[in-house]
Amino acid sequence: MKPPRNRRPRWLPTVLALVAAVTLLGACGSSAKTSTPTPGGTSGTAGLKVPTADMAPLESIGKGEGKVNVIAWDGYTEPEWVKPFETQTGCKVNTKVGTTSSDMVSLMANGGGGQYDLVSASGDADLRLIYGGDVRPVNVDLIPAWKDFHPFLQSPSFNTIDGIHYGVSLQFGPNTLLYAKSAFPTAPDTWKVIYDTKYKGKVTVPNNPIQIADAALYLSKSQPDLGIKDPYELTQTQFAAAVALLKDQKVLVKKYWNLPSEEESLFKNGETVVGASWPVQTGNLKKSGFAADDTIPKEGATGWADSWLLATKAPHPNCAYLWMKYISEPRPQAQQALSFGETPANRKACPIMDELEKGGCARLHADKPEAYYQSLQFWKTPLAQCGDGKTDCVPFQKWVAAWTEITG
Amino acid sequence: MTTAPSPGGARISAALWRRPWLRASLTLTPPLAWFFVIYLASLAVLLLTSLWSVDPFTNNLHHQLTFANFREIFTATYLRIIWRTVVLAALVTITDVVLALPFAYFMARVATRRVRAALFVAVLLPLWASYLARVYAWIVILTKGGTLNWAFRHVGLPEPNIGYTHTAMWLVFSYIWLPFMIIPVYTSLERIPDSLIEASSDLGARQFRTLRTVVWPLALPGIVAGSIFTFSLTLGDFITPLLIGGTNSNLIGNVIYDNIGTANNLPFAAALAIVPIVIMTIYLLGARFLGAFEAM
Numbered sequence: 001m002k003p004p005r006n007r008r009p010r011w012l013p014t015v016l017a018l019v020a021a022v023t024l025l026g027a028c029g030s031s032a033k034t035s036t037p038t039p040g041g042t043s044g045t046a047g048l049k050v051p052t053a054d055m056a057p058l059e060s061i062g063k064g065e066g067k068v069n070v071i072a073w074d075g076y077t078e079p080e081w082v083k084p085f086e087t088q089t090g091c092k093v094n095t096k097v098g099t100t101s102s103d104m105v106s107l108m109a110n111g112g113g114g115q116y117d118l119v120s121a122s123g124d125a126d127l128r129l130i131y132g133g134d135v136r137p138v139n140v141d142l143i144p145a146w147k148d149f150h151p152f153l154q155s156p157s158f159n160t161i162d163g164i165h166y167g168v169s170l171q172f173g174p175n176t177l178l179y180a181k182s183a184f185p186t187a188p189d190t191w192k193v194i195y196d197t198k199y200k201g202k203v204t205v206p207n208n209p210i211q212i213a214d215a216a217l218y219l220s221k222s223q224p225d226l227g228i229k230d231p232y233e234l235t236q237t238q239f240a241a242a243v244a245l246l247k248d249q250k251v252l253v254k255k256y257w258n259l260p261s262e263e264e265s266l267f268k269n270g271e272t273v274v275g276a277s278w279p280v281q282t283g284n285l286k287k288s289g290f291a292a293d294d295t296i297p298k299e300g301a302t303g304w305a306d307s308w309l310l311a312t313k314a315p316h317p318n319c320a321y322l323w324m325k326y327i328s329e330p331r332p333q334a335q336q337a338l339s340f341g342e343t344p345a346n347r348k349a350c351p352i353m354d355e356l357e358k359g360g361c362a363r364l365h366a367d368k369p370e371a372y373y374q375s376l377q378f379w380k381t382p383l384a385q386c387g388d389g390k391t392d393c394v395p396f397q398k399w400v401a402a403w404t405e406i407t408g
Numbered sequence: 409m410t411t412a413p414s415p416g417g418a419r420i421s422a423a424l425w426r427r428p429w430l431r432a433s434l435t436l437t438p439p440l441a442w443f444f445v446i447y448l449a450s451l452a453v454l455l456l457t458s459l460w461s462v463d464p465f466t467n468n469l470h471h472q473l474t475f476a477n478f479r480e481i482f483t484a485t486y487l488r489i490i491w492r493t494v495v496l497a498a499l500v501t502i503t504d505v506v507l508a509l510p511f512a513y514f515m516a517r518v519a520t521r522r523v524r525a526a527l528f529v530a531v532l533l534p535l536w537a538s539y540l541a542r543v544y545a546w547i548v549i550l551t552k553g554g555t556l557n558w559a560f561r562h563v564g565l566p567e568p569n570i571g572y573t574h575t576a577m578w579l580v581f582s583y584i585w586l587p588f589m590i591i592p593v594y595t596s597l598e599r600i601p602d603s604l605i606e607a608s609s610d611l612g613a614r615q616f617r618t619l620r621t622v623v624w625p626l627a628l629p630g631i632v633a634g635s636i637f638t639f640s641l642t643l644g645d646f647i648t649p650l651l652i653g654g655t656n657s658n659l660i661g662n663v664i665y666d667n668i669g670t671a672n673n674l675p676f677a678a679a680l681a682i683v684p685i686v687i688m689t690i691y692l693l694g695a696r697f698l699g700a701f702e703a704m
Contacts, residue, residue, distance in 0.1 A: 401671075404485060408489070
């Protein structure tokens, strides 16, 4: 026997009232955080002002507070270089691992929440943090090793705005062109190979919207009349051209890789012979005896660069400065580079890398001439503001939507 | 009113005995609170979030209500992805029904007790291994230099090469969710009394007719229960497409994942998350319309 269907439970109004109450509460609670649009700023990217730009940076480093809370990529605070720092300064390093750039941005919301001091963010998150007011100006005079950084990493556009530093560069790496020697006896010298129908079904590229910048970089050289100057600042026309190129590329792609290990097995299984990659895959493939190599083609390459940024509400500013000062020195720079497989920002780290691992400096491209690094276009958050005062560029959310459309 | 002095526990117990409403509300409050605060409230917040938007400059949430996210969903890109997800979920469900019915029938009505126990273990054993381990095992089987191609080559057949395709996704999903179909179908078949089947044949029905008019209607609740598992699990998954899918393999889950993990566009992710809820509601209403819950 079934109960009559139209019997309306007496508790239903109560439930509805409760749900409505909770919803309202949620709305009120969070509306406090609603951002008020900043009226046209006078400097920097048109219409956008860094909320913390006027905060005075620290004049001198005082006594350590005994600890520093950092948000870092996994593998960025290994005991090898953290232990000496802790003994030296008495600042204990507490690490919260950030899994993605967005994760880091969320954790740093509201100026680090009065909980976190530093974040080791990548270029694609930096501008979000800076314009979100989550990080504050840093006095680089308090970090002596900063002068030994590669010139292009001293005041890069992803962590320095209008001459104000919001962080210190840490490590970087290029997005390379990886190829199997079976298909390429000599290194290909152009990114065209990953857009070439000759390699149909044999190509792999990262499953990441920022990949649109790679296409834009290639187009900036192959179709100069598009006028692409910066692959992260694309007008609607330029953006559409890059997206069209990637849509054509899709039929050539075997798989959009998500993890470095995925790309390695694609190469080992013979599924793909060429693709966009990171140096770590090349190293692993070579180590396993697979005949592959990577190159930076004539168009240049995109790359990532990480910086330590200081939280607006950092509760332990002295220890935070001590950490930024320490991690910029050659030895910890070399240790982290070798351990993680990336290139240190400090030029003086190279000899120590060789001392710690034979050929370590060359393996991680830390010994290249400046021209090599000049050919790298580092990830930064695409914003509607184009940098030239115009506001008709395509923002990152559109990049993600377009990437969904491309990968289908 | 005073009572004779007694140990506290006994007094509480007596008080509860005298007031049944107090007893009932004390027992029901924790599960109800869980249901309302954690489950329904989070759904309400999800719905609310889907009506917000994100500032393209600073990535901050804007709390003005807008239907832009839902309008965005009704564009070709996302409709295609939703359609793909639903079709795949349906195919996986049908495949699992076809595989599970004879298997469960054998387990429930033919196999000896010992064989039945062995089959049970065989069905459940894969669930002990991690989901990821099983998907990775399929990559090893299906990829170009993998076991499947190797086997075909050695028999002299052309290599199927189905790694990183839709076929691979369909195969892996069908494999992974199969136990969730077999168990409920088995339970419903096992409950059919022998006497019903005997009566059917006594009345002159041939085997196929008995199967169609006696066994099938009684097995239907089990099939529907199983299909709710296989359908909704496929509908919400994003790991298998990520690992074994090729290009064009995004499901709803992948788009949600990208919008949270990469774009930080929570409102749009929330709007997309409502799509599977709507689809499942339609599915359940459809199942109810077909009378699948009558025998439950």
